[in-house]
Amino acid sequence: MSSVSPIQIPSRLPLLLTHEGVLLPGSTMRTSVDSARNLQLVRSRLLKGTSLQSTILGVIPNTPDPASDAQDLPPLHRIGTAALAVQVVGSNWPKPHYTLLITGVCRFQIVQVLKEKPYPIAEVEQLDRLEEFPNTCKMREELGELSEQFYKYAVQLVEMLDMSVPAVAKLRRLLDSLPREALPDILTSIIRTSNKEKLQITLIDSISINFRCCELEERFKMTIPLLVRQIEGLKLLQKTRKPKQDDDKRVNIYFNPFQV
Structure with missing residues (x-):
């Protein structure tokens, strides 16, 4: 990474x-x-x-x-x-x-x-100083498990999409190149979520750097169910549509051009 x-x-x-x-x-x-x-x-x-x-x-x-x-x-x-x-x-x-x-x-x-x-x-x-997370939080065991769980769901979701679409292929590469701390925001911004859910994730914050590990844990805990919901929705869509139709694999994705 x-x-x-x-x-x-x-x-x-x-x-x-x-x-x-x-x-x-x-x-x-x-x-x-x-x-x-x-x-x-x-x-x-x-x-x-x-x-x-x-x-x-x-x-x-x-x-x-x-x-x-x-x-x-x-x-x-x-x-x-x-x-x-x-x-x-x-x-x-x-x-x-x-x-x-x-x-x-x-x-x-x-x-x-x-x-x-x-x-x-x-x-x-x-508030977000991603370069400080590893040294400050020491990636506690629970945080490491949540991070890995989130990553697996993220990969599963992206691989259900149409990999021939350049934006999807780029997202798949980003999953391995970006730090895990950045993934909840990236994935939440492109999957089907309400403004209320995005607002809740945005407002997770910490007053001092000593609490950032807890903040990140909460962000993972809140976004994992959103990923699971999207995955289950795609599975249901795939079952109800004909194999030749692949609209269920297409998703509007916007990337930060300054991030890569």
């Missing part, structure tokens, strides 16, 4: 408030931007920024941005996902809006909101 290069996000992040979809580290998502603060964020940071750092946003899930910047911010989720803005597409019809293609990098915790206008900026603490 190859090691992951250390990821370091800025200590201050502009916050993009999203009410549809949940972005997980390693996954890619399209989101629409048409509210006051989110529009200001895109115009000020993404369209005028000239550095890679200017494309890093803090994505706060399940939190609608007020329609007007005169309104107060709603209560913010404490845990969000830092993301790279990969693409920005704008349109003026039927009203000014942008569509962002964003890729999750890692989780963060809001320490404090520094300002709310023209768009929110927060001081944040990075």
Whole structure:
């Protein structure tokens, strides 16, 4: 298994408030931007920024941005996902809006909101530091067993898909090249899961690095049943369809282009 290069996000992040979809580290998502603060964020940071750092946003899930910047911010989720803005597409019809293609990098915790206008900026603490897991947690026995169990289910699921599809073949290779700690987020982002389930996985967090092993155990425990459910669903689908039909093997998969 190859090691992951250390990821370091800025200590201050502009916050993009999203009410549809949940972005997980390693996954890619399209989101629409048409509210006051989110529009200001895109115009000020993404369209005028000239550095890679200017494309890093803090994505706060399940939190609608007020329609007007005169309104107060709603209560913010404490845990969000830092993301790279990969693409920005704008349109003026039927009203000014942008569509962002964003890729999750890692989780963060809001320490404090520094300002709310023209768009929110927060001081944040990075939570996911994958390179620290082996040295910090020592991969306790239970965690090692959960990791291996998850990996076996992940391989079983991927091998039920159409391996002739390049994205599926790439995912199979990633299972062996990525650290096991990254797999729950990657697999959860591509299998059939509800926003509520993704949100629960996103909000698993720890206050200090001493608890990260427990955090990872919980993430494995929550995502293994999701994998099993998807596997059983595919098995049932295969039984009810004719052999020549292989739609059950096809799945929409989005990869983090910065991860490989």
